[in-house]
Amino acid sequence: ATNGTIKIIEWLKKKDIKISHCLVGEPTNPNYIGEMIKIGRRGSLNLKIKIKGKLGHVAYPHLAKNPLPIISLVCSKISKISFSKKSKAFPLSNLEITSINSNNTATNVIPETAEANLNIRYNPAYKYSDIIDKIDKVCKQVTKNYKIEIISSSEPFYTKPEKFIDALIEAIKVTCKKEPVLSTTGGTSDARFIKNICPVIEFGALGKTMHQINENISISDFNKLCKTYELFIKKYANLFRCQ
Numbered sequence: 064a065t066n067g068t069i070k071i072i073e074w075l076k077k078k079d080i081k082i083s084h085c086l087v088g089e090p091t092n093p094n095y096i097g098e099m100i101k102i103g104r105r106g107s108l109n110l111k112i113k114i115k116g117k118l119g120h121v122a123y124p125h126l127a128k129n130p131l132p133i134i135s136l137v138c139s140k141i142s143k144i145s146f147s148k149k150s151k152a153f154p155l156s157n158l159e160i161t162s163i164n165s166n167n168t169a170t171n172v173i174p175e176t177a178e179a180n181l182n183i184r185y186n187p188a189y190k191y192s193d194i195i196d197k198i199d200k201v202c203k204q205v206t207k208n209y210k211i212e213i214i215s216s217s218e219p220f221y222t223k224p225e226k227f228i229d230a231l232i233e234a235i236k237v238t239c240k241k242e243p244v245l246s247t248t249g250g251t252s253d254a255r256f257i258k259n260i261c262p263v264i265e266f267g268a269l270g271k272t273m274h275q276i277n278e279n280i281s282i283s284d285f286n287k288l289c290k291t292y293e294l295f296i297k298k299y300a301n302l303f304r305c306q
Contacts, residue, residue, distance in 0.1 A: 064215065064256075067253070068253040068256045068257065069256055072256055072257070072259070072260060075260065076260070081261075082257075082260055082261045083261060083303065084227045084261055084262050084263070084264075084299075085254070085257045085261055085262070085263040085264075086231065086263075086264055086265070086266060086292075086295070087252055087253055087254045087257065087263060087264070087265040087266075087267075088265075088266070088267040088268075088288075088292075089101065089252040089253075089254070089265040089266075089267050090267045090268040090269060090270040090273055091246075091249070091265050091266050091267050091270065092266075092267070092268065092269050092270065093269070093270060093271075094269070095239075095241070095269070096239050096241075096268070096269070096284050096287045096288060096291070097235045097236075097238070097239025097240070097241030097243055097287070097291070098241060098243060098244065099243055099244045099245075099246050099266075100228065100231060100232070100235075100243045100244070100245055100246070100264055100265065100266045101246055101247065101248075101249065101252075101254070101264060101265035101266070102221065102222045102223075102224065102228060102245045102246070102247065102264050103152065103153070103219065103220050103221035103222055103247035104219060104220060104247055104249070104250070104251050104252070104254065104255060105153060105154065105156065105184040105185055105186050105219050105247065105251075106183075106184070106185045106186075106187075106189075106191060106216070106217055106218045106219040107182065107183070107184055107185075107215070107216065107217050107250075107251045107255070108182065108183045108185065108191050108194055108195075108213070108215075108216045108217075109180070109181075109182050109213070109214035109215045109216070110180070110181050110182075110183070110195070110198065110211060110212065110213060110214065111178055111179070111180050111181075111211075111212040111214055112134065112137060112141075112178060112179045112181070112198070112202065112209060112210070112211055112212075113176060113177075113178045113209065113210045113211075113212065114130040114133050114134045114137065114176065114177050114178070114206060114208060114209050115130060115175070115176050115208040115209070115210075116128040116129055116130030116131075116133070116173070116174065116175055116176065116177070116208070117173075117175065118172070118173065118174065118175040119172070119173045120171060120172060120173070121170075121171050121172065121173055122171070124173065127173040128173075129173045129174070130165070130174060130175070130176055130177040130208075131163075131165055131174065131177045133177070133205060133206050134163060134177040134178070134179055135163070136205050137179070137201060137202055137205050137206070137209070138160050138163060138179050138181075140201045140204065140205065141158065141160065141181065141198055141201050142158070142160060144158060144197050144198070144201065146158065146183075146185065146189065146194075148186070148188035148189060149186070149188060150186035150187045150188040150219075152221060152247055153186035153187060153188075153219065153221075153247045154184075154186065154247070154248055155186065156183065156184060156185040156186050156188070156189055156194075157183070157184050157185075158181060158182075158183045158194075159181065159182055159183075160179055160180070160181045161180045161181060161182055162179065162180045163177065163178070163179045164177070164178055164179075164180075165177040165178075180214075181198075184250070184251075185219065186219055187219045187221070191216050191218070195211065195213070198211060199211060217251060217255035217256075218255075220254070220255065220258040220263075221247065222258070222262045222263060222264055223262075224245065225262070226302055226303075227262060227264070227299070227302075228245070228264055230295055230298040230299050230302050231243075231264065231266060231291075231295050233298060234291050234292075234294040234295040234298055235266075235291055237294055238287055238290045238291040238294055239287055239291065243266075249270070252265055266291075267288065268280045268284055268285075268288060269284060
């Protein structure tokens with residue numbers, strides 16, 4: 064997201080190199096190879112909420128202001144925000160609080176600041192500015208001493224079914240003997256950057272061990288993917304040879 068795909072896209076634009084389509088090898092299959100192709104993803108918004116209090120000793124709480132109860136209340140209210148708007152072909156939006164921290168290692172000191180990290184996966188029914196407005200409104204209800212920081216964001220995208228996707232479907236049918244589902248579920252990948260320069264889809268290994276210790280792929284699944292990619296490239300070359 065910093066020194067990888069984004070830099071490559073900048074380089075491609077600088078060199079005026081055009082890409083017609085892109086297939087990302089993200090692990091998209093829940094249970095078996097050939098089960099699912101991702102043709103879009105929800106947007107992702109990473110936020111940090113910082114609450115400022117006043118540093119002090121726990122024996123003299125009247126001389127301090129503890130930001131932890133405040134941020135706990137903010138998080139409690141934020142977790143109740145409704146994201147019920149639906150968008151065709153997309154799952155509902157979802158907000159998760161991922162950490163609350165004060166960087167305080169002393170047990171007898173009231174910290175000066177506390178912060179919470181949250182991630183929102185949102186469908187096209189929402190703009191990221193709408194989400195920030197909702198969170199800002201909640202924070203204002205609890206305190207004036209807060210700051211919302213955007214860590215990273217990516218817009219939702221959807222690649223309409225076309226010949227490019229049909230070529231992959233046909234390849235999967237031959238090599239995997241399966242009819243893949245076209246889906247927008249799950250997390251994000253580098254496709255969120257690539258969609259700005261060309262249509263992009265995702266198809267790869269099983270996602271069961273993603274981000275776990277000993278992340279792995281079976282040899283049989285690896286071989287199936289190799290055959291699928293090879294056949295897809297051949298079909299794609301034939302399909303777009305005249306363009």
